Amino acid sequence: xxxxxxxxxxxxxxxxxxxxxxxxxxxxxxxxxxxxxxxxxxxxxxxxxxxxxxxxxxxxxxxxxxxxxxxxxxxxxxxxxxxxxxxxxxxxxxxxxxxxxxxxxxxxxxxxxxxxxxxxxxxxxxxxxxxxxxxxxxxxxxxxxxxxxxxxxxxxxxxxxxxxxxxxxxxxxxxxxxxxxxxxxxxxxxxxxxxxxxxxxxxxxxxxxxxxxxxxxxxxxxxxxxxxxxxxxxxxxxxxxxxxxxxxxxxxxxxxxxxxxxxxxxxxxxxxxxxxxxxxxxxxxxxxxxxxxxxxxxxxxxxxxxxxxxx
Numbered sequence: 001x002x003x004x005x006x007x008x009x010x011x012x013x014x015x016x017x018x019x020x021x022x023x024x025x026x027x028x029x030x031x032x033x034x035x036x037x038x039x040x041x042x043x044x045x046x047x048x049x050x051x052x053x054x055x056x057x058x059x060x061x062x063x064x065x066x067x068x069x070x071x072x073x074x075x076x077x078x079x080x081x082x083x084x085x086x087x088x089x090x091x092x093x094x095x096x097x098x099x100x101x102x103x104x105x106x107x108x109x110x111x112x113x114x115x116x117x118x119x120x121x122x123x124x125x126x127x128x129x130x131x132x133x134x135x136x137x138x139x140x141x142x143x144x145x146x147x148x149x150x151x152x153x154x155x156x157x158x159x160x161x162x163x164x165x166x167x168x169x170x171x172x173x174x175x176x177x178x179x180x181x182x183x184x185x186x187x188x189x190x191x192x193x194x195x196x197x198x199x200x201x202x203x204x205x206x207x208x209x210x211x212x213x214x215x216x217x218x219x220x221x222x223x224x225x226x227x228x229x230x231x232x233x234x235x236x237x238x239x240x241x242x243x244x245x246x247x248x249x250x251x252x253x254x255x256x257x258x259x260x261x262x263x264x265x266x267x268x269x270x271x272x273x274x275x276x277x278x279x280x281x282x283x284x285x286x287x288x289x290x291x292x293x294x295x296x297x298x299x300x301x302x303x304x305x306x307x308x309x310x311x
Contacts, residue, residue, distance in 0.1 A: 013147055034050075037050055048068065058098060062099065063077055074099055075103040081137070085112075088108075102129055102131070103130075103131050103133070104133065108137065109137060111154045124158060180289070185203060207223055207224055217237065219238075229280055231279045231292060232276050239272070240273075247311075260302065277303075
């Protein structure tokens, strides 16, 4: 029998409540699980760490209060298993204000045109520190298979518009960082192995970029230090000194398997711990960028593969 004759039809499940009957009791707890918030993180390109569900805002309750891994930018998520409406848009603004949020995410069954326009307007009239995402929740199945979820981003911050607003406020070094991150990602995500292991992130003017590796407790951070002509790739650990110590106990094996030397920084006075490898480079010589990108990619892949064996 031909393989093609076995192909099934992908069907959309229109009624989200057949899977999640209640927003607060079913969808929000489901979303807050690490493996599920990771799906949303990949869709919007931001690593999300859950802080609290049903978080109080005056007399109201915000569905999810979260933060961006590595930056602690505040994220709020409002869920709606129906079409968008004015009531939820008002709540979104209220919660954003009450929590001083940097990233605002509205998850809905269907986004009406007037609310798409409202989110677009908000993105065009706020500064670079604020971003609004409007995402539709989609459910699919093949035959009698279990449902599969997908978050489709229908409105997001207009990076180009916001960068134009910032151009008068950035210095030469910040612009160099941004250009380098754009070039790195354009190069790296042509590699199939790299693109299978990491999700593309929005480039910024910061000297670091964070990449999720499946947990909000740890991630890989890449840095460009122009003052020292160094690229750094590090395994960052958030609020877990025991994890750092267990890895440090296997320092010799980890470094041998990675074929890299690391600086091991527990940083007992801080929340995070860092395990860092470095490479000396010349950022100004663009003919060497591809070689730098190759080193960075290889270090990231080795760290992800090896470190997760010891966790």
